[in-house]
Amino acid sequence: MNKQQFEEKLLVGTKIKIGRKYADEQGFKEGEIITLVNGTFEIDKGIEHAPSIWSESQKDFDSIYHLFGNDFEYFLDCVIIDN
Numbered sequence: 001m002n003k004q005q006f007e008e009k010l011l012v013g014t015k016i017k018i019g020r021k022y023a024d025e026q027g028f029k030e031g032e033i034i035t036l037v038n039g040t041f042e043i044d045k046g047i048e049h050a051p052s053i054w055s056e057s058q059k060d061f062d063s064i065y066h067l068f069g070n071d072f073e074y075f076l077d078c079v080i081i082d083n
Helices: 003-009 020-026 064-068
Strands: 015-017 033-035 037-043 046-055 060-063 079-081
Touching: 003 064, 037 060, 046 064, 060 064
Parallel strands: none
Antiparallel strands: 015 033, 015 079, 037 046, 046 060
C-alpha cells in the first residue's frame, strides 16, 4: 500500500492487530488489537486532529504517523481488521 491508501484505511475506529515483528521493534504485544481514536495535537497554528491511540505512559496521543512512520514504513506485519 502507498501512503494515500494507508491514510484512507487508518481512520478513527479502525482496528489494527499488532504483528510479531512490529511488537518486537515497537514495544507492543504480539496479537494486541488497537483501535484508533481522534487524537488532538498542539501545533504552531493551533490544534490538529489525527487518528491515534492514547499512550498512558506518555499521557499523550500517538498518531498513526508516530506509530507507523510518515510513510507507514513501520506498519511491518500489522493487519487492519475489517469491521
